[in-house]
Amino acid sequence: MDPQIIIARRVAKELKSGNLVNLGIGIPTLVANYVPPDLKVFFQSENGLIGTGPIPEQGLAHPTLTDAGGRPISALPGASTFDSAMSFGLIRGGHVDVTVLGGLQVDAQGHLANWMIPGKMVPGMGGAMDLVSGARRVIVAMQHAAKGKSKIVAKCTLPLTSARPVHLVVTDMAVIAFPDGRATLLETAPGISVGEVMAVTDAELVVPDNVPEMNI
Numbered sequence: 001m002d003p004q005i006i007i008a009r010r011v012a013k014e015l016k017s018g019n020l021v022n023l024g025i026g027i028p029t030l031v032a033n034y035v036p037p038d039l040k041v042f043f044q045s046e047n048g049l050i051g052t053g054p055i056p057e058q059g060l061a062h063p064t065l066t067d068a069g070g071r072p073i074s075a076l077p078g079a080s081t082f083d084s085a086m087s088f089g090l091i092r093g094g095h096v097d098v099t100v101l102g103g104l105q106v107d108a109q110g111h112l113a114n115w116m117i118p119g120k121m122v123p124g125m126g127g128a129m130d131l132v133s134g135a136r137r138v139i140v141a142m143q144h145a146a147k148g149k150s151k152i153v154a155k156c157t158l159p160l161t162s163a164r165p166v167h168l169v170v171t172d173m174a175v176i177a178f179p180d181g182r183a184t185l186l187e188t189a190p191g192i193s194v195g196e197v198m199a200v201t202d203a204e205l206v207v208p209d210n211v212p213e214m215n216i
Contacts, residue, residue, distance in 0.1 A: 001216075003172030006189055007141045009034045009216040010170050011100055014139060015041050022046060022091070022131055024101040025069040027141045031100055044096060046127040048087045051079025068127065091127065092134045099135035101128060103142040103169070105156045108203035110165030110178035112140055113158035132162035144171035150202040152176065152183065173197050175214065182206050187214045 008030035015021060015035060022044045023029050032054070035041050043052040046068045053074035056062070061072035075081075090096060105113040115128050132138050142151055152169065169176040174197045175187040184206040188197055194211050 001190070003143055004030060005034075006172050006214070006216060007143070007170050010175065010187075010214050011139055011141050012036075013215070014137075014168065014170075015039065015098060017041065019097040020044055020050070020090075020095060022096050022099040022127075022135065024099070024128065024131070025067075026102040027143075028100040028102060029067070031141065044087070044090065045073065046084075046087050046091065046131075048082045048084055049073075049075060049079060051076045053079075088127070088130055091130045094134055094136060096131070096135040098137045098139060099131040100139045100141050101131060101161075101166075103140040103151065105151055105153050105158050106140055106142075106166065106169050106176075107153050107156045108183045109181045110167075110169075110183070111156055111163070112138075112161045112166050113156040114140075114161050116159055118159070128161045132166065133164050137168075138164075138166040140166050140169045142169070142171060144173040144197075145200050150200055152205075153202045154204065173200065176205070184208070185211055187212055189214050190216070 004027050007027055011031045012034035017040045020042045023031055042050055044050045045052050053076040056072055056074045065073055067073045103112055103114045145151055165178055173189050173192050174185055177184050177186050183203045188211055190213055
């Protein structure tokens with residue numbers, strides 16, 4: 001199974017009916033594809049839309065309906081549009097139940113760095129700072145390693161997105177949480193052993209006696 005699909009399918013299992021959910025760009029956008037039809041989840045786009053639908057078919061995109069990254073989206077029946085002030089009021093006011101964001105690094109205490117690499121041109125951090133600080137639950141969806149380097153690190157070397165730790169990290173190899181500020185291995189991906197996860201993780205992991213395989 002494609003690593004990104006493993007991540008998206010596992011993250012989708014964290015969502016509950018009635019949740020207001022914000023999906024970041026990249027892997028997080030795939031999560032919507034794996035939400036069961038009977039699960040009523042409301043997706044929010046931080047540029048001012050609740051009730052985002054699937055990517056429209058070619059030729060059916062509307063120029064004023066885009067996600068926060070500028071990609072075409074659709075609006076479901078009953079969708080609501082509003083300005084950015086209202087959108088960020090929802091985020092900063094703690095009304096977003098779950099946000100799913102990509103990541104460059106997550107450290108052993110759950111701190112996320114995902115908005116810039118020093119020396120490289122970036123448009124800005126967007127809403128990531130607000131989402132990590134304001135959403136009730138923060139899930140990071142990212143690959144476990146990039147270019148041979150672990151993205152689960154002892155301490156972030158890139159600028160932090162927020163001082164607030166995230167709640168859960170889902171990678172193509174593992175599910176990691178941070179109870180008491182310690183990175184704890186909860187699950188491994190199908191066909192991946194605990195030893196394989198440990199071998200490509202820079203951060204020290206707490207490993208319970210029983211680590212089940214992801215149910216995806």
